[in-house]
Amino acid sequence: MDKFYHSVRLDEELCKGCINCLKRCPTQAIRVQDGKARINKKFCIDCGECIRVCPHHAKHAVYDQMEEMERFRYKVALPAPSLYSQFNNLDDINIVLHALLLMGFDDVFEVSAAAELVSETTRAYLTEHEEQLPLISTACPSVVRLIRVRFPNLIPHLLPLNPPVEVAAGLAVKRAMEKTGLPREDIGICFISPCPSKVTYARSPIGTEKSEIDCVLAIKDVYPQLLKYMKQVDEDPENISISGKIGISWGHSGGEAGGLFTESYLAADGIENVIRVLEDMEDQKFTNLKFVELDACSGGCVGGVLTVENPYVAEVKLKHLRKYMPVARSHMDAETEEKAEKLMTWTESVEYEPVYNLGETMLESFVRLSRIEALSKQLPGLDCGACGAPSCKALAEDIARGEAKEEDCVYIMKERIRRLLEQEKGGQT
Structure with missing residues (x-):
C-alpha cells in the first residue's frame, strides 16, 4: 500500500x-x-x-547535504521566502541573494517570484471555477497528503496548481539551459527548504510525474554559511530580486490568501488546527468561503522544523522586510510568463489513498468495526499511552487488525492478574 x-x-x-x-x-x-x-x-x-x-x-x-550541489556543473539556488526571516536586521533580500552566489551557486531564482505568478493564476482560477469553491491551497504537501488519506470528500476542492517551488524550479531550469547551453543533467536545481514536507514533495511530487528539483538543502544548514558570505556583500548591492510583498508573504500563515485580494478566505496553521478546519469543512460548516489556506507548521513555513528562528519572531521579521517593497514584481517578460503558464497546472490527478480502511472488503471492515466497538467498551478510555498506542480507540483498531493484543493494555492485564490470583486463592481454600 x-x-x-x-x-x-x-x-x-x-x-x-x-x-x-x-x-x-x-x-x-x-x-x-x-x-x-x-x-x-x-x-x-x-x-x-x-x-x-x-x-x-x-x-x-x-535531506541533501551541502556537498550534493557539487555534482552539478551549473547550480541554481531556490531560496524559500522563509529563508529571509531567519536573519537579524535584514532590510534588503538582495544581500541574501548575492550571498548565495558568493557561496557557490551560479544563479538564484526566488521561490517568492514564482509565488506571485501562482497567486495571479489562483485569482483567475477562483473566478472561473466557482463550482469548486471553497478551494484548498495545495502549497503544503503535508496537508495534501492528509486530505488524500483522511478527507477524500475534500479532494475535489484541492487547487490543481503546482506549488511555487515547482514553478520556480521549472523556470530556473529553462533559464539555465538557455543561458549556458548545458544539458539538463548538468544543471542542479537546489531548493533551500524550511521543512521535511518539501523534501518529500521533491522525491514524490503531487500533481506532476517528476519534480524539477534536484536536491533539497535545509535552511538550518545553509544559514551559518550564508552569515559568513553576507558580510562580504556590498552595503548597497545590485538589485537582482524579482519578487515583492505578495511573494515574500507566502513565508508566513495567511500570506498566500492575502495575495488573492479577497476577504472570503480562511487561513489556519498548526497541524491540529488544520485537522479541525478540515473536519468542519467536511461537515459543511463554512459558508461563503472562496479559499482556504492551510499550513501544517505553526506560523506557516517560518515554523518549519528545518529553520533556526522562532516562528513568531520570524513572522515579524518577514513583515518588516516587506514593508518598503513593491506589491508585486510578477510582470516578467512575455516569454517567461508563457513558460510559467505551462508549468502551472497539474498534469496528474490526486487520488484517495484508503490507508485507514479496517479491512480489504466492506464485510471485513464491518466485522472489525463491530469488534472495535466492543473492545472500546472494555478498555478504560484513559488514553494514557502505556500500551504503546496514542489512545484506547487506536489500540482497539490495532487489536482488530491483528497488530496488538488486549493484554497490551496495562489495566486489562492488571485485572486479569487480579482474577488469576483470586482464583488461585479460591482453589487453595
Missing part, C-alpha cells in the same frame, strides 16, 4: 521509548513497542511534529 517517499525517519539507537511523539502525532502514525517508537509509513504525512517534540532527537529529517 505504501508508495510514498518519507523524509521523516527514526533513529532507534537514540529512541528511549518515551511517548512524546506518540501523543503529538496528528495522524496516529506512531506506536511504541518493545521500548522503541515505530512509524507507520502508511499514516505518516511528514509534518515533522515528532521531530519538534522528541527530547532525545531520535526523529530526524532526511
Whole structure:
C-alpha cells in the first residue's frame, strides 16, 4: 500500500521509548513497542511534529547535504521566502541573494517570484471555477497528503496548481539551459527548504510525474554559511530580486490568501488546527468561503522544523522586510510568463489513498468495526499511552487488525492478574 517517499525517519539507537511523539502525532502514525517508537509509513504525512517534540532527537529529517550541489556543473539556488526571516536586521533580500552566489551557486531564482505568478493564476482560477469553491491551497504537501488519506470528500476542492517551488524550479531550469547551453543533467536545481514536507514533495511530487528539483538543502544548514558570505556583500548591492510583498508573504500563515485580494478566505496553521478546519469543512460548516489556506507548521513555513528562528519572531521579521517593497514584481517578460503558464497546472490527478480502511472488503471492515466497538467498551478510555498506542480507540483498531493484543493494555492485564490470583486463592481454600 505504501508508495510514498518519507523524509521523516527514526533513529532507534537514540529512541528511549518515551511517548512524546506518540501523543503529538496528528495522524496516529506512531506506536511504541518493545521500548522503541515505530512509524507507520502508511499514516505518516511528514509534518515533522515528532521531530519538534522528541527530547532525545531520535526523529530526524532526511535531506541533501551541502556537498550534493557539487555534482552539478551549473547550480541554481531556490531560496524559500522563509529563508529571509531567519536573519537579524535584514532590510534588503538582495544581500541574501548575492550571498548565495558568493557561496557557490551560479544563479538564484526566488521561490517568492514564482509565488506571485501562482497567486495571479489562483485569482483567475477562483473566478472561473466557482463550482469548486471553497478551494484548498495545495502549497503544503503535508496537508495534501492528509486530505488524500483522511478527507477524500475534500479532494475535489484541492487547487490543481503546482506549488511555487515547482514553478520556480521549472523556470530556473529553462533559464539555465538557455543561458549556458548545458544539458539538463548538468544543471542542479537546489531548493533551500524550511521543512521535511518539501523534501518529500521533491522525491514524490503531487500533481506532476517528476519534480524539477534536484536536491533539497535545509535552511538550518545553509544559514551559518550564508552569515559568513553576507558580510562580504556590498552595503548597497545590485538589485537582482524579482519578487515583492505578495511573494515574500507566502513565508508566513495567511500570506498566500492575502495575495488573492479577497476577504472570503480562511487561513489556519498548526497541524491540529488544520485537522479541525478540515473536519468542519467536511461537515459543511463554512459558508461563503472562496479559499482556504492551510499550513501544517505553526506560523506557516517560518515554523518549519528545518529553520533556526522562532516562528513568531520570524513572522515579524518577514513583515518588516516587506514593508518598503513593491506589491508585486510578477510582470516578467512575455516569454517567461508563457513558460510559467505551462508549468502551472497539474498534469496528474490526486487520488484517495484508503490507508485507514479496517479491512480489504466492506464485510471485513464491518466485522472489525463491530469488534472495535466492543473492545472500546472494555478498555478504560484513559488514553494514557502505556500500551504503546496514542489512545484506547487506536489500540482497539490495532487489536482488530491483528497488530496488538488486549493484554497490551496495562489495566486489562492488571485485572486479569487480579482474577488469576483470586482464583488461585479460591482453589487453595
